[in-house]
Amino acid sequence: MIPEIGHFSLILAFLFALIQGTLPLAGLAKNNSMLMNLAVPAARAQSILIAISFLCLDYAFYANDFSVLYVASTSNSNLPIIYRLAAIWGGHEGSMLLWVSILAIWTMAVTFFAKKLPLRFYSTLIAVMGLVSVGLLMFILFTSNPFERLIPAAIDGRDLNPLLQDPGMVFHPPLLYMGYVGFSVAFAFAIAALLDGRLDVTWARWTRPWTTAAWIFLTLGIALGSRWAYYELGWGGWWFWDAVENASFMPWLVGTALIHSLAVTEKRNAFKAWTVLLSICAFSLSLLGTFLVRSGVLTSVHAFASDPSRGMFILLFLAIVIGGALVLFALRAPTVGLGEKFEVVSRESLLLTNNVVLIVAAGSVLLGTLYPLLIDAMGMGKISVGPPYFDAVFVAIMAPGIFLMGVGPVARWKKATLPELATKLRWALAVSLVSALLVPSILGKLTLMIFVGLLMAFWIISSVFVSLRIRLQASQKDTLLDKFREITPAFYGMLVAHLGLGIFIVGVTMVKGYETEQDLRMQIGESVNVRGFDFRFDGVKPIRGPNYVAKQGSFYVTKKGTELAILTPEKRLYPVQGAIMTEASISAGMLRDLYVSLGEELEQGAWSVRIYIKPFVQWIWMGALLMALGGILTLIDRRYRSISKNLNIEGAST
């Protein structure tokens, strides 16, 4: 009964989405405010119905209702309750439902905020979000219904993929989707601006907090996914340039460009058409990402082709959304205008260059991700693009961008001069050059990669302090405290986010440059010394988890006789799927992680063991957290809270 209610509310939601997506647009064309006023109630009804539907499916997981095909294929009665509830996004159908549910959350949020905007604008905005919802709901109802019954019911479920049975995986998909789908708001803003023919500073100020919010979620989602890969996949990597990861990284790159371009549109009324185009691209890549991961096209192009209805629908939907938006852009962009002019050396052009760098970087990732699929789909053989391509190309493209990132915040708007910039930044450059040489020589290993990496990191960090100092000097206030207070949260947000990138690069460089990896055969009682740390293998014992059995090893780690940690990596067997899992054991620290995982059992109680020492690896995720924190700081800026009262924008401050 409950699953039918869920299915039925989904159908109703679809009907409301149709109303929400069409009638307000008709109202816009006919200038009929009654039709336009339908947008908000229809959107709210749609959102509530989708929420009901989502709760119904989660109830089916909670109640172990294995007469629902989707529940039977992704859950199991032995699965701990928290993972049962999270299993809803463990497969294709549920993930799609999660997608529209999150779209419903964003839509609901927009309806509460929208009343502050002009009717013509907000009804169009909500209608565009409604149309996106129509497409997704059709996809779910016609090709991926999560409420489909299994008759007769299964006795028990096939269990959630053991890899996904992890706290990180409970939160990773919702966060990531909050980011992906959040870009639909920026997308809807852009389409509404094109339809309405109005795009000015106010528009940018409306759009900015939504885009930043989506970007924060996406940043956190990607960071969590990377962290999960690090400890759960068991082999110590944190980023594999896997198509699934790239799918989330491309919208992030374009979203980052969008945030910066929106800032310019808001401050200077420039980059207008460009900002609109980026909004369209960010959401298009989000859609592409969702489908790349969820359609099965990555596992096999042929699996995709064997279920043509799903594949065709996806391609058609992508074509309509992306193609439609781009056609609209081509027709209407001239009405939006390019915006204010600026000099070759100015903060605008530095930000523009950074934008281009980010887009080219996203393009190179796109090439490496889609090309193998294309070749395979055309039957021209199977190829893979190795991580060396991404590593080399990505770093080479980003390096100039990172250099400019230090220059941008201290350059003047409209017109800056090179000598002035050089004077402002000479100390930052000197400090980062010296430290990038000094630190590796103290650590005893200097390679070009380490030097360049640290140079970029220190350059960002020191230039953050330079721009803070310049800002403080410009202040007219008397005491230092007042000077600090005068600076807006948005400016602090920018500094913190940039600092985060610096910290991130420190982490990446140190791990790549100084990590130690050893695959060993260890007897019980044997000790091994890895980079000054002594690891003693004390054997394995069998243990039993809620839905798995495992052999748990014990490693006693000391440094010069002092105890540091007892690491207990496991080799688990999940009997329902017959899956074997390596559960690494990590002693995390600011300066290094000690990482041990069990390979295979060899003869006489010996095991093959992998031991890593990963210096500064936690900085990678700390950096990502700081970036997100920077985003949050810009969100609390008072400017965005008083949007409605303050539509005419005076001189901007950041």
Next chain:
Amino acid sequence: MKARHKRIAMIVAGIVVLAIAATLLLNSFRSNLVFFFTPTQVVNGEAPKEGNFRVGGLVENGSLERLSSGTQVKFKVTDTAKTMQVIYTGILPDLFKEGKGVVAQGKLGKDGIFEADQVLAKHDENYMPPEAADALAKAQKNNAYQPKAK
């Protein structure tokens, strides 16, 4: 006039930089493409003698040998038509099993043995790496042989 010249110079410089970047990018792309070969192709000498490539198929039953010390292993990969020898140093992935699908990346040694630096097997008992499935399908088409596992 001067400003206009400056602008043109900047645009030209921009185009040159982009062109260089694109060339480097495509170069790096081409040199990092890893092609896939079936054991039949490798045995027939169609695989490159130098450089990395991937092979896929089933791990032949009874072929897994561990060298007594260290973590070096030897095994055979078959597409049911032809079989090739692979050596690998390191820890094999969890779902590596005789009779199951596997994909290995590496290069041919002078003795014709494939030296893998990566061995991939996926975390699902029924799931076959796409390359391995492809190799079996090709061999089946050519020989009308039945593969031993799905």
